[in-house]
Amino acid sequence: MAEKRPMQTARIKIISMGDAEVGKSCLIKRFCEKRFVSKYMGTIGIDYGVTKSEINGQEIKINIFDMAGHPLFYEVRNEFYKDSQGAILAYDVTSRSSFESLPHWIEEMKKNIGPSSEANNLVVYVCATKIDIGNRKVDELEGRMWAEQNGYHYFETSAHTGKNVDELFKALFKSVVNRLEGANVAPVTAAFSKEQADAVRKLRTGRNDHERLGVPQGASRDDINKAYRKLAVILHPDKCTMPGSEEAFKILVSARASLLTNARH
Structure with a gap:
């Protein structure tokens, strides 16, 4: 030191x-x-x-x-x-x-x-x-x-x-x-990854549920669930502590449920 x-x-x-x-x-x-x-x-x-x-x-x-x-x-x-x-x-x-x-x-x-x-x-x-x-x-x-x-x-x-x-x-x-004074000053580092930041931004600013999950209109249930799982891993509350991630995770869950209601098999 x-x-x-x-x-x-x-x-x-x-x-x-x-x-x-x-x-x-x-x-x-x-x-x-x-x-x-x-x-x-x-x-x-x-x-x-x-x-x-x-x-x-x-x-x-x-x-x-x-x-x-x-x-x-x-x-x-x-x-x-x-x-x-x-x-x-x-x-x-x-x-x-x-x-x-x-x-x-x-x-x-x-x-x-x-x-x-x-x-x-x-x-x-x-x-x-x-x-x-x-x-x-x-x-x-x-x-x-x-x-x-x-x-x-x-x-x-x-x-x-x-x-x-x-x-x-x-x-x-x-x-x-x-x-x-030459003290050891910890650098400011982001408490989140770019991948997490991009996911939160997409979910918070998406114009509709398809855009939020990144799936096309008419996406199948499998496509919706695959997109959901990918984002859920990135933003899971046990792993992501960045500001806004809890809100984004709730949006993700809601968007998935809404899309699955009308999705084709």
Whole structure:
């Protein structure tokens, strides 16, 4: 086991990334000032704040750079990636486009942060915002799957209610400090296989029972049962613990029963 060594400095740098209006500034203000601002002017270029936190028995000063998400400010924010040690990658659960932009933000970060070693050492927490609003366009399962499959931590938050905001920031700060101290930090690994993720997605998003099981119209009872058994092995509750798998298994059972009712022999 690697010997834990003290940090050379009691200061860390955190950045926020994500599309405009996903709530990055509100999230930071909720954490730093313990209040919610309902009407917040969009960040112009970069907003900067400082806070302190006690981590591993040491007082750490944290510099937070809140980067504007609008493309207009790329030439401003690209100067602030370098030397970052932690990042909040945020998207709005009511905005599908903000979720689909996450790969773009990772690409921009890697392009501007400096040597590849810096990008690889950056601690990234994916943050789903505005979970209190309803009318979600991205459910928790999809967000969590994307984060874990890319090796990132994941939190669902609400700046309005404060849900999980403190937990997000404190976990991020602790992860950064542990990495800088050389502690053994377990990598983020998906608690499920791609095969399981694909099966859950197909069952949850299928337009009809044939599509959910992956069988054609007019499929025989044998075909239906064969497709069912294959998916049941993948998603059996005793073997699959990924979020959403229990719901998907229930959908699978229901779809099989419905198809068998009208199936040909």
